[in-house]
Amino acid sequence: MSAQSGPGRPGLVKTVTSLANPLVKDIRALSQRKHRQATGLFVAEGLKLVADAIEAGWPIKTFVHAEKVSHHELVSRTAARVVAHGGLVLKVSEAVLEKMTRRDNPQMVIGVFEQKTVPLDAIDPAGATVWIALEGIKDPGNLGTILRTADAVGASGVLLVGDTVDPFGTEAVRATMGSIFHVPLARASIEAFKAWRPSWPGTVVGTHLSATEDYRAVPYEEPVLLFMGNEQSGLPEDLAGLCDRLVKIPMAGKADSLNLAVSTAVMLYEVRRGKLTV
Amino acid sequence: MSAQSGPGRPGLVKTVTSLANPLVKDIRALSQRKHRQATGLFVAEGLKLVADAIEAGWPIKTFVHAEKVSHHELVSRTAARVVAHGGLVLKVSEAVLEKMTRRDNPQMVIGVFEQKTVPLDAIDPAGATVWIALEGIKDPGNLGTILRTADAVGASGVLLVGDTVDPFGTEAVRATMGSIFHVPLARASIEAFKAWRPSWPGTVVGTHLSATEDYRAVPYEEPVLLFMGNEQSGLPEDLAGLCDRLVKIPMAGKADSLNLAVSTAVMLYEVRRGKLTV
Numbered sequence: 001m002s003a004q005s006g007p008g009r010p011g012l013v014k015t016v017t018s019l020a021n022p023l024v025k026d027i028r029a030l031s032q033r034k035h036r037q038a039t040g041l042f043v044a045e046g047l048k049l050v051a052d053a054i055e056a057g058w059p060i061k062t063f064v065h066a067e068k069v070s071h072h073e074l075v076s077r078t079a080a081r082v083v084a085h086g087g088l089v090l091k092v093s094e095a096v097l098e099k100m101t102r103r104d105n106p107q108m109v110i111g112v113f114e115q116k117t118v119p120l121d122a123i124d125p126a127g128a129t130v131w132i133a134l135e136g137i138k139d140p141g142n143l144g145t146i147l148r149t150a151d152a153v154g155a156s157g158v159l160l161v162g163d164t165v166d167p168f169g170t171e172a173v174r175a176t177m178g179s180i181f182h183v184p185l186a187r188a189s190i191e192a193f194k195a196w197r198p199s200w201p202g203t204v205v206g207t208h209l210s211a212t213e214d215y216r217a218v219p220y221e222e223p224v225l226l227f228m229g230n231e232q233s234g235l236p237e238d239l240a241g242l243c244d245r246l247v248k249i250p251m252a253g254k255a256d257s258l259n260l261a262v263s264t265a266v267m268l269y270e271v272r273r274g275k276l277t278v
Numbered sequence: 279m280s281a282q283s284g285p286g287r288p289g290l291v292k293t294v295t296s297l298a299n300p301l302v303k304d305i306r307a308l309s310q311r312k313h314r315q316a317t318g319l320f321v322a323e324g325l326k327l328v329a330d331a332i333e334a335g336w337p338i339k340t341f342v343h344a345e346k347v348s349h350h351e352l353v354s355r356t357a358a359r360v361v362a363h364g365g366l367v368l369k370v371s372e373a374v375l376e377k378m379t380r381r382d383n384p385q386m387v388i389g390v391f392e393q394k395t396v397p398l399d400a401i402d403p404a405g406a407t408v409w410i411a412l413e414g415i416k417d418p419g420n421l422g423t424i425l426r427t428a429d430a431v432g433a434s435g436v437l438l439v440g441d442t443v444d445p446f447g448t449e450a451v452r453a454t455m456g457s458i459f460h461v462p463l464a465r466a467s468i469e470a471f472k473a474w475r476p477s478w479p480g481t482v483v484g485t486h487l488s489a490t491e492d493y494r495a496v497p498y499e500e501p502v503l504l505f506m507g508n509e510q511s512g513l514p515e516d517l518a519g520l521c522d523r524l525v526k527i528p529m530a531g532k533a534d535s536l537n538l539a540v541s542t543a544v545m546l547y548e549v550r551r552g553k554l555t556v
């Protein structure tokens with residue numbers, strides 16, 4: 001895929017120093033979920049991350065950088081690439097970057113990208129290692145961290161089930177450290193998930209506090225579907241009932257539970273234990 | 279240890295509805311590190327967590343609850359216990375709780391506790407399973423999550439090395455989910471750590487991106503000292519050189535690294551693999 005977002009003609013380079021420029025307000029509005037939904041866009045921050053996303057062919061709409069980093073070789077190369085593919089490049093003041101990102105000390109580079117998700121029926125279990133289904137996840141830092149871990153273990157994707165936090169929100173994207181651009185994301189209602197689940201050919205495993213089987217005792221057969229419940233209440237019974245195996249991660253101390261990003265990571269490293277080598 | 283903080287005489291119960299009451303300002307100030315350092319106090323939120331801390335004998339100075347939960351059985355029992363041991367109980371309005379905690383929709387119960395840390399020379403390796411040494415950790419959510427995981431695996435304590443984020447800050451305490459009251463915490467300068475390290479009798483293991491040994495290939499001999507570097511740069515060379523073993527957690531995808539709380543958890547579950555059962 002190319003970094004194309006326009007109709008094939010070259011894009012524009014503009015200089016924006018006025019805080020009142022409508023482009024500033026448009027990008028700033030993307031910190032709100034409703035504006036991300038209305039536009040299908042999201043913001044990622046940081047030169048390495050943005051350049052890496054463009055390199056990987058993720059469609060970029062607007063590339064924003066501080067004027068003072070215009071001379072940076074990777075900035076100018078990336079800007080040229082964006083323009084060549086019909087995107088917009090904005091050279092801005094730091095005050096404009098602060099306003100766009102609602103941050104003091106903002107990154108010197110941000111990108112406005114198109115959201116991409118995979119339809120449920122486009123998930124191909126045949127070539128998959130492990131998909132992670134997350135039901136009702138609420139914390140953006142947890143979701144971003146899980147995407148980062150999914151990338152690190154070579155998972156095939158993350159499926160958001162039911163009402164969840166937005167993976168394209170600023171905090172979630174930041175926590176992915178760039179893995180938002182590498183790990184396929186799908187979404188499904190609980191009903192759609194229930195209808196789809198019987199088509200999964202490999203092991204469907206969930207963690208459950210009332211489970212008695214040790215998570216290390218299961219022979220995980222790829223493609224694995226790892227099903228994790230939300231931070232407050234874990235997997236509800238009807239969804240737990242969809243799993244082939246319910247397992248427990250042992251705990252020794254006084255903690256009641258693990259952080260969701262932690263338990264998902266511990267599970268993923270176990271599921272992929274025989275497949276990963278240094 | 280008892281929940282005592284006064285000189286043995288019973289404490290007081292006060293009703294506070296004025297936002298101008300100096301007690302409100304004093305507690306609100308504890309959201310800042312300098313005020314926590316000056317007073318040696320910190321704030322924990324939530325009835326279950328606060329009651330659990332008092333039950334465990336952690337010294338409480340002030341127990342604050344919304345008037346509307348006065349009738350709650352655990353609230354009144356906890357309040358009686360605090361007063362009996364010389365602490366202060368504040369019944370407050372929700373507006374006061376909002377101001378104290380700087381939060382909309384605050385918890386209905388908060389506790390002001392004394393900070394407790396263990397001196398470096400009071401760490402007893404003889405009875406230890408694993409201590410986790412964290413060099414320069416910056417993110418409060420990561421630190422709190424690591425304390426929670428340390429609790430869950432039955433670790434013996436967490437040692438903060440060098441300049442780190444404050445474990446008694448609001449976000450860190452919140453992320454511990456109560457484990458701040460269960461896991462011993464120690465602090466050391468880098469110099470003090472270097473001087474102390476040779477006294478450790480078991481395996482000292484660190485993770486390092488340039489390591490070549492698989493983290494699963496090491497025979498971990500308890501007491502283990504797990505040494506983790508900070509989020510930005512990992513272990514510096516001079517500290518890496520203090521480890522008996524440097525190991526790597528394998529990664530398969532395009533992620534450059536794991537979140538620090540995740541890598542620490544994956545290490546801890548491996549270090550304690552033979553010791554934990556469901």
Ligand SMILES: [Co+2]
Pocket residue numbers: 052177178179182532533
């Ligand atoms: Co990347």
Ligand SMILES: [Co+2]
Pocket residue numbers: 254255330455456457460
């Ligand atoms: Co507890």
